[in-house]
Amino acid sequence: xxxxxxxxxxxxxxNKDVISSLKKKNWSSYLKEFFMLFLAVFCGFLAENYRExxxxxxxxxxxxxxxxxxxxxxxxxxxxxxELRQNKTILMDSLAGLLTSEERSQYGNQIYFFARQVxxxxxxxxxxxxxxxxxxxxxxxxxxxxxxxxxxLHYEKKVKELQEWDETDNQTRITFRELGGTVFHTDEMRKxxxxxxxxxxxxxxxxxxxxxxxxxxxxxxxxxxxxxxTLGNSLxxxxxxxxxxxxxxxxxxEYPD
Numbered sequence: 001x002x003x004x005x006x007x008x009x010x011x012x013x014x015n016k017d018v019i020s021s022l023k024k025k026n027w028s029s030y031l032k033e034f035f036m037l038f039l040a041v042f043c044g045f046l047a048e049n050y051r052e053x054x055x056x057x058x059x060x061x062x063x064x065x066x067x068x069x070x071x072x073x074x075x076x077x078x079x080x081x082x083e084l085r086q087n088k089t090i091l092m093d094s095l096a097g098l099l100t101s102e103e104r105s106q107y108g109n110q111i112y113f114f115a116r117q118v119x120x121x122x123x124x125x126x127x128x129x130x131x132x133x134x135x136x137x138x139x140x141x142x143x144x145x146x147x148x149x150x151x152x153l154h155y156e157k158k159v160k161e162l163q164e165w166d167e168t169d170n171q172t173r174i175t176f177r178e179l180g181g182t183v184f185h186t187d188e189m190r191k192x193x194x195x196x197x198x199x200x201x202x203x204x205x206x207x208x209x210x211x212x213x214x215x216x217x218x219x220x221x222x223x224x225x226x227x228x229x230t231l232g233n234s235l236x237x238x239x240x241x242x243x244x245x246x247x248x249x250x251x252x253x254e255y256p257d
Contacts, residue, residue: 060142063130064255070127071248078241081124085234092118092227099220108205115184116192117199118223121173123166126159145254151247158243162236169229176222183219185209
């Protein structure tokens with residue numbers, strides 16, 4: 001019995017050693033497998049973040065390129081906007097002076113030619129396609145440079161101010177048109193624009209349909225008021241043009257090629 005018991009005890013000890021060895025081996029294997037799994041997940045996470053970062057930067061670059069084109073379009077449009085209003089201010093001042101002149105009957109050609117152009121006026125057209133896409137999709141956050149975002153929002157605010165003044169200008173022009181029928185002959189006014197929609201200087205010295213100075217003076221007053229508003233809008237256009245150029249410079253600084 002002693003020998004058998006001894007043999008069994010030795011077997012138990014041997015089994016314990018094997019189990020202990022297996023446990024050590026299993027823990028080591030588990031740790032290794034866990035580490036490899038963690039490393040794989042972590043590397044995948046880094047790769048996904050890298051790919052996402054590349055995608056975001058690509059989209060941001062596309063938006064920036066589009067913004068640059070919009071701003072270039074704005075500066076070009078503003079150049080024409082400013083030039084037109086500067087010329088029209090001179091024209092309207094001349095027309096107001098001719099209307100109130102005692103010798104206005106001698107200047108029918110000029111009066112009708114100038115008056116026809118006062119009716120005409122084009123507002124500033126804002127190239128806002130890119131900024132509207134950014135705002136509507138909530139993608140302003142894609143523009144990583146905060147200075148550019150702030151500059152863009154400030155520029156948009158200045159544009160809206162000019163558009164509001166353009167609307168006021170248009171309302172004054174409507175008043176002018178309403179008074180026009182009390183002073184100008186419709187058929188003679190129609191002849192001041194040809195089939196190609198180009199202004200034409202009359203040659204037959206057309207006359208006003210009234211000699212009532214009160215009515216004529218009211219018309220001249222509206223023209224004078226519109227002239228100063230037009231001059232103000234040309235100055236606002238210059239200010240906006242400077243803002244557009246400033247924003248373009250900032251974008252090129254923050255996003256060098």
